[in-house]
Amino acid sequence: MKKLLVVILSLGLFTFTGTSETEASSSPCSKYSGQSKIWWDGAELKLGQIGRLTIVKNTSLFKLEGDKRTFERTLKAGESYRIYAFKPGMLSVGGGFYVDRNEKVKYETPSKTKLDAVACINGKHPSQSKKIYSPILGKVTLGMSKQQVKEQSSGILSEETSDRLVYQNVNILGYTGMVIHVFENNALVAVNVYHDIMESVDDLNLLEAYFVTMYEKIIPYYGDPVSLDTDWLNDTGGYNLSAYWITNDHNTLLTVQVTYDYDTYGGLRISITE
Template sequence: MKKSKLIVIALTLVALFTFSTITSEASTSKVMWGKTELKKGQIGKVTILKDTPLLHIGKDPSVDGGAVRALKPGEEYRVYSTKTPEGYAPMYNLGGEYYVLQNSKLNGVNVKYETPSKAKLALLEDSSAKVMWGKTELKVGQIGKVTLFADVSTFNADGTSRKEVLPAGGEYRVYTFVLDNHGGGYGLGGGLFVNMDGALKYETPSKSKLALLNK
């Protein structure tokens, strides 16, 4: 009887030790950067210096845009891209359709923008498994991808052309989009855009892929 009790206690201790080890490993897999966790697809972060409006800008910026609430000094938010919606000043994208204005002489200095160090990015790369989607890795902040059927020219968010020509057959992550009188463009990151009406196919990730990414 005593022996069986000892076995039960021993197994319980092993289970508790295993659980605590797993929990510890799960918690250390996060790469913290200041107050927030660094995420894949994140290009930087903003620290709020003064009360700053959080803006929601939808698919049609001319009719679907406005302040949601005020962000408070000391708060930190991930930045996934930069964008200049039609009729607006340059902004930082905080995920989805939410933005804050970049600093300027007109708007004032309301936020501090920083980019992650190489050391932080290396830790992030080691901390999580890749989720492949076709030829490319699915990234946090990515809203879709384009597959090119022919060589495609590129342009900036303001419509000015760029030298880069993307080759046929390539797959590229899409992080944002712009709409204009010519049909608009998909933002591939780094201020690089391709025409929505070009020789390409646009797709959004499945719920199962997103679930794997957000594990």
């Protein structure tokens, strides 16, 4: 099983400055001032909702735990449910319960305008939050909404929940891999990067070559790191190489590790400077 490198980009508390009446009136959220609910075809659209499910033919609802399915009950034709997440071939109705995405169900998604409206009335629209740029992440910046990340991300979207977007085959600094974007209140607060080339590597020379290559790509952005560990043997929990950079608003960690189980991984952690 792949050992995942946890990559956390913590935004911390947003800081706001005064806004003029002209700026406020031009805000994309100004039109929703005073509204407490957004309606979608007669039903309230909730924050974090990504779609709705209508049962066309009776279908099974099951609890998903890992790869194990446990039947819960039968959903009846004509019933409707809010959708907050999906996995390949499955839709989540919440609480860890899923249905198969097939001809027995109809899945619909709200317009971007509706999603923006819900974010606005909940104070979670990206125009209401701070953006922090990392040159490594390209067009994706911390503080973006889920919809904005979708518009800017490359690769293949393989999973979506109310607080995560998972993309496969994303190129980060010349290597492809899996990238997980994590959201809080519809603002991007974390990015997990797992480079495929570093999975199940049994040659230390290859691991070191990856580390050196990535290090040389990051140096032009940030200069010398504040911390550099090139000794495999001075760590706990396995064997590790790492480099750490700090700027005024974010930190960057490059790491390669061999666990005691001889699994391997390599990737990046980028976080906001607190």
